[in-house]
Amino acid sequence: MKLKPKARVVLYSKPGCHLCEEMKEEMNRAGCSDLYELEEVNIEDAADLFARYRYEIPVLSINGVEAFRYHLRADEFRNYVTALVRP
Template identity: 45%
Template sequence: MSVPRVRLYSRPGCHLCDDARVVIARVCADLGEEFDEVDIDSDPELLERYGEEIPVTLVDGAQHDFWRVDEGRLRAALAG
């Protein structure tokens, strides 16, 4: 099983996370990529690191965006 190139760090009840999920799902579907999502509330280290920045998007393991996902920028990162 391959590791998705895109990861979304989120938490329940976060409206920015809901918005980010829609953009990420659309871009990944268009480009044939997969993404996964991790609830930072389930991991104390993630909560400490990303608690004030969620949603956080990682591409290929590196932080790409936080708070908002720029669709064009995400597409470019995945295509490049």
């Protein structure tokens, strides 16, 4: 069974964000890091991102679609990513 390309996961966060850390911990607990490439984006590095997400972080985008905001559960994340990369 051939897998589709890895999912592109972007986590919008900022330093000191405890919800962002919790989201990353749940992603790690999901045990599917081999199925996606993670990019962490600090919203404080870009004025447009800061204006957009200032009160909304963390936000997790998967393949360009906002998939999770504020919280996620490991099983929900694993199911979402697995559905994208497995035929």
